[in-house]
Amino acid sequence: MKHKSIIESLLFAAGDEGLTAEQIAEVIDLPVQEVKDILQSMEEALKQDEARGTVITSFGNEYRMMTKKENAAFIQKLAEKPSPKTLSQAALETLAIIAYNQPVTRIEVEEIRGVKTERPIATLCARGLIEEAGRADAPGRPILYATTAEFLDAFQLKSIKDLPPLEESNGSMQQEADLFFGRFEEALED
Template sequence: MNKEEQLGILESLLFAAGDEGLSTKQLTEVMEVTYIEALNLLETLSERYEESPASGLVLLELAGAFQLATKKDYAPYLKKLVEAPHATSLSQASLETLAIIAYKQPITRMEVDEVRGVQTDGPIRTLVARGLVADKGRAEGAGRAKLYITTNEFLDAFGLKSLEDLPKLAEQSEDTGQDELDLFFDRFSQKEEKE
């Protein structure tokens, strides 16, 4: 495998790792490279981002982990994106992630990943940006992962007075045979269509 392929793999891994980033140890294990090779690849990728005026990304090292981040120069545009009213509906991945958080809160991202069977970093960022989910402290134990809960905006968006109003998961709708979770998604989709 040549260096360009390795850089592509590195970039993909950093993107997939999201806010948690990756340590050099993780990179050496996943990419099957030496520590020095991993450092050289990280340095090369970092230099490419810094030297390219067309790139909106930078490579950061925080608390021993490397992660991709956006350049500070573009912060005003990112702020507009987060603050702008969202005309688009939530993706299926975001809805599934939101339902898991709603029913199992407080919950860590890794626990949500286990339930969904895929990474949920992107959907959680979307939900936080929309104010439907918030960080509620840290879990006990190794790593002290962030705990996520739903917000009052979540309750408003779904027309709920409290979390006790969430549909019960074990029940089935006799009329349609739909699972209550499907009804939960349908309810949100219909509300968005009206707006």
């Protein structure tokens, strides 16, 4: 059934936040009770299917996609395994923007990049290359991000002032940043 596929995708995309039956019903344009019935059917089917690694659970009025308890040891093993050192192009671009404009909010980074940056920022925080550096004096008090001492160590910089200058006038700013962060990526791979 197509609705099951859509609901599964929605729950996966929602992650830990989960979704209510009402939210799902609004997105897929079905009556709430029909969505609840589909969710109940999916919940039972996933629990019974030994080939599947996920289940649907409900907490209060929210539904979430979660991994099966019997797979917890494997998930823990993966979480403890060191992640690859390379950074995606999106993470490198985000890091360059933060390094040269710090402290900067996520929204400011997105304005410069032109795309969403939640994942690259989360990756950079997890790697210890950036950190929260306070709150901006703006509506909603958005988080400010700045580079860390680990960032300076990785780039072998004494201070942020040692970053290579970016000259906007001759159009080489992006090339210089790409070259600098390309060297950083190579250093991480070694």
